[in-house]
Amino acid sequence: DTGVSQNPRHKITKRGQNVTFRCDPISEHNRLYWYRQTLGQGPEFLTYFQNEAQLEKSRLLSDRFSAERPKGSFSTLEIQRTEQGDSAMYLCASSYKRNRAGANVLTFGAGSRLTVL
Amino acid sequence: GQQLNQSPQSMFIQEGEDVSMNCTSSSIFNTWLWYKQDPGEGPVLLIALYKAGELTSNGRLTAQFGITRKDSFLNISASIPSDVGIYFCAAYTGANSKLTFGKGITLSVRP
Numbered sequence: 001d002t003g004v005s006q007n008p009r010h011k012i013t014k015r016g017q018n019v020t021f022r023c024d025p026i027s028e029h030n031r032l033y034w035y036r037q038t039l040g041q042g043p044e045f046l047t048y049f050q051n052e053a054q055l056e057k058s059r060l061l062s063d064r065f066s067a068e069r070p071k072g073s074f075s076t077l078e079i080q081r082t083e084q085g086d087s088a089m090y091l092c093a094s095s096y097k098r099n100r101a102g103a104n105v106l107t108f109g110a111g112s113r114l115t116v117l
Numbered sequence: 118g119q120q121l122n123q124s125p126q127s128m129f130i131q132e133g134e135d136v137s138m139n140c141t142s143s144s145i146f147n148t149w150l151w152y153k154q155d156p157g158e159g160p161v162l163l164i165a166l167y168k169a170g171e172l173t174s175n176g177r178l179t180a181q182f183g184i185t186r187k188d189s190f191l192n193i194s195a196s197i198p199s200d201v202g203i204y205f206c207a208a209y210t211g212a213n214s215k216l217t218f219g220k221g222i223t224l225s226v227r228p
Contacts, residue, residue, distance in 0.1 A: 040220070
């Protein structure tokens with residue numbers, strides 16, 4: 001297993017365009033997370049899936065953002081009608097949630113950096 | 118909301134020196150994690166702490182889960198140039214809660 005894979009690594013787009021990022025988690029992991037990170041800040045939670053179910057969404061996830069994990073494996077994060085404020089690093093992470101007391105340690109991908117002109 | 122406080126924003130040390138970083142909160146957390154991030158990459162897990170008072174080492178790194186469950190520290194001993202990067206603390210309130218991150222501390226190591 002090569003870890004969490006994200007692509008594209010970099011995306012430059014014009015304001016108003018749609019963009020889509022893909023995340024391939026570690027194969028045996030059942031949870032998948034999306035985080036956003038801006039310069040000088042720590043990662044901020046956007047949403048997460050357990051298998052194919054989207055269990056939680058942050059208020060940061062406006063209606064222009066949509067995430068899917070159709071077969072409980074890879075996930076996509078789409079941003080419609082991009083705005084300059086969407087420029088950030090979008091990080092995907094995955095974990096294997098074993099039991100109620102089990103550790104839920106996230107393994108992150110290298111991120112997809114979005115620049116909106 | 119829950120916040121993790123890391124300061125200062127930047128630290129500058131000489132190669133070979135030890136350095137300690139704190140992470141504090143007004144909220145109680147049940148799991149503390151320390152991550153390191155290199156430029157243009159995602160965060161990489163350094164140490165995970167699961168019990169109040171726990172002290173865990175990973176090579177030259179040592180971290181402790183504060184007894185009040187509101188803080189944690191990370192110590193790096195005998196620093197080397199590849200220790201340069203941004204160090205984030207992160208914590209959970211429970212197994213099904215989201216992972217909250219601090220703003221990170223940028224560490225620079227002078228050769």
